[in-house]
Amino acid sequence: MTEVSANRPEMGVAAPLKISARNVSVFYGAKQALKNVSLDVSSEQVTAFIGPSGCGKSTFLRCFNRMNDTIDTARVTGEIRLDGRDINSPDMDVVQLRARVGMVFQKPNPFPKSIYENIAYGPRIHGLARGKVELDEIVENALRRAGLWDEAKDRLGESGTALSGGQQQRLCIARAIAVDPEVILMDEPCSALDPIATAKIEELIDDLRGRYAIVIVTHNMQQAARVSQKTAFFHLGSMVEYGDTSMIFTNPVQRRTKDYITGRYG
Amino acid sequence: MREPNAHTVKSFDDDIALLRSIISRMGGLCEAQIVGAVDALVTRNMDAAARVVAEDARIDALEAEAEALAVKIIALRAPLANDLREIVAALKIAGVLERIGDYAKNIAKRASVVAQAPPIGPVIIVPEMARVVVSMIRDVLDAFVDRDVDLARAVCERDRGVDDFYNSLFRSLLTFMMENPHYITPSTHLLFVAKNLERIGDHATSVGEMVHFAVTGEHLTDRPKSDDTSTYLNKSSDDAGFSDEP
Amino acid sequence: MTGFSPNAVLSPDDREPTNWQSARMRRRVEARYRAELFFKLAGLGALLLAGAFLAFLLFTIVRDGASGFRHSEVRISVQFSPQLLGIDPVAASGPDAAAVIRRGDYVGLMQATTAQLGLPVDVVSEGAWLALRRAVTDDPRVLGTTRTLWVPVTSSIDLLAKGKFDLARPAISRGISDRDVAAWRSLESRGLLRMRFNSLFMTEADSTAPELAGIAGAALGSLLTVLVALGLAFPIGVMAAVYLEEFAPRNRWTDMIEVSINNLAAVPSIIFGLLGLAVFLNFFNMPRSAPVVGGATLALMTMPVIVIAARLAIKAVPPSIRDAGLGIGASPIQLVFHHILPIALPGIMTGSIIGTARALGETAPLLLIGMRAFVTDVPQGFASPATVLPVQIFLWSDDVQRGFVEKTSAAIIVLLVVLLLLNSVAIYLRNRYERQL
Numbered sequence: 001m002t003e004v005s006a007n008r009p010e011m012g013v014a015a016p017l018k019i020s021a022r023n024v025s026v027f028y029g030a031k032q033a034l035k036n037v038s039l040d041v042s043s044e045q046v047t048a049f050i051g052p053s054g055c056g057k058s059t060f061l062r063c064f065n066r067m068n069d070t071i072d073t074a075r076v077t078g079e080i081r082l083d084g085r086d087i088n089s090p091d092m093d094v095v096q097l098r099a100r101v102g103m104v105f106q107k108p109n110p111f112p113k114s115i116y117e118n119i120a121y122g123p124r125i126h127g128l129a130r131g132k133v134e135l136d137e138i139v140e141n142a143l144r145r146a147g148l149w150d151e152a153k154d155r156l157g158e159s160g161t162a163l164s165g166g167q168q169q170r171l172c173i174a175r176a177i178a179v180d181p182e183v184i185l186m187d188e189p190c191s192a193l194d195p196i197a198t199a200k201i202e203e204l205i206d207d208l209r210g211r212y213a214i215v216i217v218t219h220n221m222q223q224a225a226r227v228s229q230k231t232a233f234f235h236l237g238s239m240v241e242y243g244d245t246s247m248i249f250t251n252p253v254q255r256r257t258k259d260y261i262t263g264r265y266g
Numbered sequence: 267m268r269e270p271n272a273h274t275v276k277s278f279d280d281d282i283a284l285l286r287s288i289i290s291r292m293g294g295l296c297e298a299q300i301v302g303a304v305d306a307l308v309t310r311n312m313d314a315a316a317r318v319v320a321e322d323a324r325i326d327a328l329e330a331e332a333e334a335l336a337v338k339i340i341a342l343r344a345p346l347a348n349d350l351r352e353i354v355a356a357l358k359i360a361g362v363l364e365r366i367g368d369y370a371k372n373i374a375k376r377a378s379v380v381a382q383a384p385p386i387g388p389v390i391i392v393p394e395m396a397r398v399v400v401s402m403i404r405d406v407l408d409a410f411v412d413r414d415v416d417l418a419r420a421v422c423e424r425d426r427g428v429d430d431f432y433n434s435l436f437r438s439l440l441t442f443m444m445e446n447p448h449y450i451t452p453s454t455h456l457l458f459v460a461k462n463l464e465r466i467g468d469h470a471t472s473v474g475e476m477v478h479f480a481v482t483g484e485h486l487t488d489r490p491k492s493d494d495t496s497t498y499l500n501k502s503s504d505d506a507g508f509s510d511e512p
Numbered sequence: 513m514t515g516f517s518p519n520a521v522l523s524p525d526d527r528e529p530t531n532w533q534s535a536r537m538r539r540r541v542e543a544r545y546r547a548e549l550f551f552k553l554a555g556l557g558a559l560l561l562a563g564a565f566l567a568f569l570l571f572t573i574v575r576d577g578a579s580g581f582r583h584s585e586v587r588i589s590v591q592f593s594p595q596l597l598g599i600d601p602v603a604a605s606g607p608d609a610a611a612v613i614r615r616g617d618y619v620g621l622m623q624a625t626t627a628q629l630g631l632p633v634d635v636v637s638e639g640a641w642l643a644l645r646r647a648v649t650d651d652p653r654v655l656g657t658t659r660t661l662w663v664p665v666t667s668s669i670d671l672l673a674k675g676k677f678d679l680a681r682p683a684i685s686r687g688i689s690d691r692d693v694a695a696w697r698s699l700e701s702r703g704l705l706r707m708r709f710n711s712l713f714m715t716e717a718d719s720t721a722p723e724l725a726g727i728a729g730a731a732l733g734s735l736l737t738v739l740v741a742l743g744l745a746f747p748i749g750v751m752a753a754v755y756l757e758e759f760a761p762r763n764r765w766t767d768m769i770e771v772s773i774n775n776l777a778a779v780p781s782i783i784f785g786l787l788g789l790a791v792f793l794n795f796f797n798m799p800r801s802a803p804v805v806g807g808a809t810l811a812l813m814t815m816p817v818i819v820i821a822a823r824l825a826i827k828a829v830p831p832s833i834r835d836a837g838l839g840i841g842a843s844p845i846q847l848v849f850h851h852i853l854p855i856a857l858p859g860i861m862t863g864s865i866i867g868t869a870r871a872l873g874e875t876a877p878l879l880l881i882g883m884r885a886f887v888t889d890v891p892q893g894f895a896s897p898a899t900v901l902p903v904q905i906f907l908w909s910d911d912v913q914r915g916f917v918e919k920t921s922a923a924i925i926v927l928l929v930v931l932l933l934l935n936s937v938a939i940y941l942r943n944r945y946e947r948q949l
Contacts (some may be wrong), residue, residue: 065839067835067838067839070834070838072761072762095841095842095843096841097841098838098839098840098841099840099841102839102840103835103839105832105835105836105839107832109830109832109833109835109836110836111833111836111837111851112833112854112855121840121850122840122841125840125841125842125843125846125850126841172836175836175840176839176840179840179841221346222344225346249346249347250346250347250350250351250483251347251348251351251483251484252347258347258348259271261346261347262273262345262346262347262348262349263273263274263275263278264271264272264273264274265274
């Protein structure tokens with residue numbers, strides 16, 4: 001048994017389906033990094049991917065916005081559908097896909113431009129604002145939603161790289177939000193941050209959960225437990241178990257999942 | 267079902283082993299207390315009874331130790347899944363064992379009183395009931411240490427026998443009291459002793475349920491209640507003793 | 513899988529505790545200190561040796577070239593007589609005044625004036641009459657008046673005034689005739705000579721007379737040539753680098769191209785001269801000796817350098833920036849122009865400036881395409897004949913006239929100063945680049 005679908009909802013109505021992946025495999029040259037993974041990601045929910053290093057969780061995450069395309073030797077098979085449409089089909093514009101599916105990276109990477117320009121860049125290149133006033137509004141909204149407005153509103157012209165680590169990461173989240181995505185992918189967003197900054201980001205994720213589908217890859221199991229509603233455990237390229245977070249962490253079905261989360265690595 | 271592989275961080279295993287050993291020791295003490303109290307009752311030995319009463323302090327101390335250790339493990343190790351269930355179960359079991367110890371102390375106290383009155387017949391049943399209850403405690407704690415759900419479930423079934431003992435003792439004591447009114451005081455104490463033992467049996471059963479949940483993550487289905495004293499009415503009296511079981 | 517048992521660690525009981533204070537250890541430490549001292553001294557020695565060579569070079573050049581920036585002038589009293597000049601005073605204030613003035617016989621006036629000095633040899637420079645004409649052109653009212661002017665002397669007098677001859681030696685081996693020496697002494701004693709900054713050196717083009725020769729022509733020629741070279745090599749080089757780094761697939765063809773470009777950067781520059789000769793001059797029939805051809809040839813030479821520098825700069829852009837750009841949905845072109853090039857630009861410019869400095873100092877390829885002609889005019893545009901500073905230096909160094917010795921060294925000083933400035937700009941940019949990221 002290689003997968004357990006999310007058929008044990010804890011309460012109420014199932015959240016709307018956003019991304020569905022079926023039999024996804026990723027090859028780097030001859031080496032298979034991801035083996036036949038199928039799972040669903042729902043809107044208004046945080047889904048966490050956990051697992052040891054090299055288990056394929058980041059690789060899988062990067063399939064959702066086709067970032068693996070930038071790697072020459074990478075080959076993706078299987079089907080990934082966003083709102084029902086196959087994202088790997090030739091008539092899906094990858095540039096627009098990446099606006100709809102935003103990404104926040106492990107090390108905060110603001111552009112070496114001003115705070116305002118960092119946020120405004122995305123809407124500008126996608127033509128989302130019809131004038132400076134509208135662009136200003138988008139920037140302010142994004143910064144507010146990311147919880148950075150009060151700290152940044154008097155420093156919009158300063159370089160984005162002058163902020164602290166936690167602020168930079170929130171800036172990157174604001175940058176992703178500014179293009180009004182539907183899904184936000186986060187690849188270990190807090191691993192470079194101190195506990196206070198981490199807590200602020202986790203709070204932010206909680207806030208954002210209502211508007212976006214969020215998928216977060218994390219090494220930190222406690223973070224996955226705190227932040228997500230659904231968790232998938234990956235090991236050696238396969239998805240071992242996927243279910244409600246509370247069940248995964250109190251009573252997982254698979255032996256490998258149990259060993260990993262209780263710290264029995266052998 | 268054993269966990270064959272250990273935690274990567276060995277000191278975590280050491281902590282859990284320590285917690286289990288405290289529980290085991292508490293269990294051993296409880297068994298000894300029950301046996302000692304019932305012996306004191308049957309042999310009418312007031313000194314033995316007094317010793318049992320004093321020994322209860324050790325069980326209380328162990329419970330405090332177990333609780334502190336469990337809290338420390340939760341804070342420092344952030345246990346998950348089966349580890350978490352086991353720690354929580356250990357915490358609850360320590361509390362239950364402490365209450366069992368209190369029941370044993372209570373039996374010893376009543377033994378002192380009963381010893382001052384002439385001996386009464388139905389006291390014979392008590393040691394047998396105590397034996398069953400002690401074996402239940404031993405087995406259920408073995409089940410906890412070995413993570414043996416089958417043994418735990420078996421223990422839960424044995425509670426029926428304890429309840430039967432209690433029912434028969436209850437009836438015979440009532441009859442005895444009706445026939446020997448001047449023995450009502452010691453008989454009433456004996457009734458309470460029987461009640462304590464029956465309650466110990468119930469507690470052992472609930473420990474068995476905790477063990478089941480700790481190992482499997484699922485609850486045992488409702489356990490059978492065969493204590494029918496609340497439904498029994500003596501034709502010559504209006505009210506029978508109500509069991510405080512729901 | 514076996515667990516890691518702490519008891520399996522090598523127990524340190526097997527080893528003797530190390531005695532760090534023993535004689536053997538102390539000897540090791542001393543040997544190490546000696547080796548480090550030797551290394552430091554060797555490095556310092558190499559540095560000092562290189563510094564000595566450099567100091568010697570600079571000293572020699574400055575000693576020889578400093579005097580090139582000064583020249584001697586002689587005082588003459590000029591009577592701007594319209595009759596001698598052959599200028600009609602009426603016409604000189606009429607509508608056609610400029611042309612009339614220009615046609616005056618200033619050479620004759622100069623000859624007449626110098627005759628007054630009473631010396632058997634020419635002491636005034638053959639181009640000094642231009643000063644007379646300039647005086648009248650600037651202010652026609654001097655016509656009919658007598659003015660005192662300072663004009664440049666001949667090279668012989670100039671060199672005598674600068675003490676370039678060893679007068680103790682006999683006339684045959686001295687290099688200067690007795691009459692020139694007598695003339696100079698005469699002028700000196702009459703207080704008619706002065707030494708001034710040689711502005712002609714900066715404003716005039718090449719000339720047969722050393723006292724009139726200047727680097728303006730060569731400097732402007734260098735500038736035009738380098739502009740053409742940079743204007744061609746920079747866009748092509750940067751775009752090639754962008755394509756190779758960002759868009760080209762990784763296959764055998766692109767590998768071959770990369771190897772070829774790296775090798776091109778090491779090809780001797782004279783080969784590019786041959787290429788320019790064959791292609792630009794013989795095939796395309798472009799004007800010989802013009803900055804456009806020289807620039808094109810130098811562009812061929814500079815482009816591989818720029819491509820290599822640009823590729824390195826683009827490779828050095830952190831992948832996190834690419835990830836961020838791609839993640840927000842930038843297209844490949846937007847990624848290049850909005851993110852990668854701005855960050856790589858300082859590195860690209862450093863490489864370009866270094867390539868340009870190299871191009872500025874090139875002589876061989878330009879000689880081959882004909883920029884060795886004797887060009888007396890400052891170039892008017894990209895297609896007019898010109899020469900460049902290094903070639904000018906080469907030509908002057910070859911000239912028999914003694915006056916050109918100091919000019920050669922002075923021109924070398926100018927070239928070195930320009931190169932120093934360019935390299936300083938490159939270093940400044942590189943430091944800013946390192947600080948920014």
